[in-house]
Amino acid sequence: MAGTKEGGQRAAQTNKLRYGEDFYAKIGSEGGKKGYTGGVYGDSERAREIGAKGGAISKRGKTFLNQDSEYRYYMDNETHEVEKYAL
DSSP, X not given: OTTSHHHHHHHHHHXXXXXXXXHHHHHHHHXXXXXXXXXXXXXXXXXXXXXXXHHHOOSSSEEEEEEOSSEEEEEETTTOOEEEEEO
16 A cells, blocks of 8 residues: 555554644654755845846846946847946
8 A cells, every 4th residue: 555645644644643733744844944055045145146147137139247346248149249237
């Protein structure tokens, strides 16, 4: 019966009897609290920069090159001209 819907339901019932009705809520909560790495955890400024880059890049004809404190630089994919836009 392992690997079937009925087997899963019986396993869930057994877990709840042994460890309490809130067993799955507890283990889900623990997993969410233990995460502290990966992505841009704890660095909201970096998260903002990455999000702004992704939002600014259009797939319709321009390629993002780089950014400084005043401008973002893009290259037109057809003419290969560099364009700059104020922040």
